[in-house]
């Protein structure tokens with residue numbers, strides 16, 4: 001589920017690593033500090049790690065360098081091929097944020113630049129699932145574009161349009177970029193304590209630690 005952008009990623013797979021290195025002017029700010037963002041996520045992962053939306057395997061590589069046991073989940077065939085060629089010893093399987101076949105006990109769910117492919121409703125379903133699947137004291141560590149408020153998101157769309165960044169402006173409206181209050185509520189409702197740290201103008205680090213009893217209200 002949440003796979004409606006799959007075609008786009010099949011095509012983007014071939015030039016994705018150029019985009020993240022800053023080749024695309026419209027996305028330069030989105031991907032600024034890219035390596036540091038991936039490192040921040042990898043630094044906070046522990047134990048057995050499930051990574052969603054591995055793309056070309058750049059975060060996966062950092063997790064492996066941190067000596068973590070990683071299982072990669074990626075819906076795009078082309079992305080999987082590229083990631084697997086970089087990391088032949090890592091299990092990278094077909095799946096998505098909501099449907100993933102992992103039998104291992106899981107300590108950390110990680111993801112970068114991908115959770116916005118789920119609607120807010122789907123994000124809630126996914127987070128509830130992760131709270132059930134995580135080991136006690138497990139955690140979610142995501143980095144993704146989120147906004148402080150709907151107004152802040154609208155301001156960024158307006159700014160992108162005025163800079164002539166039409167692909168970026170359309171992307172911000174087409175995909176499901178959410179706000180910090182919405183994510184905070186979804187995570188806390190499912191028994192996580194959460195903190196948000198801004199890593200560039202778009203991307204925030206989202207660290208959610210599973211604790212205590214869930215609030216079923």
Ligand SMILES: C[S@@+](CC[C@H](N)C(=O)[O-])C[C@H]1O[C@@H](n2cnc3c(N)ncnc32)[C@H](O)[C@@H]1O
Pocket residue numbers: 001002003004005006009020052053054055056057058059073074075076079095096097098111112113114117118
């Ligand atoms: C912008 S790329 C990010 C790749 C990599 N994580 C990185 O940080 O460079 C988004 C990735 O998420 C994947 N994706 C899209 N929808 C998804 C879903 N519903 N579940 C899991 N992954 C998804 C895409 O196929 C793509 O590989």
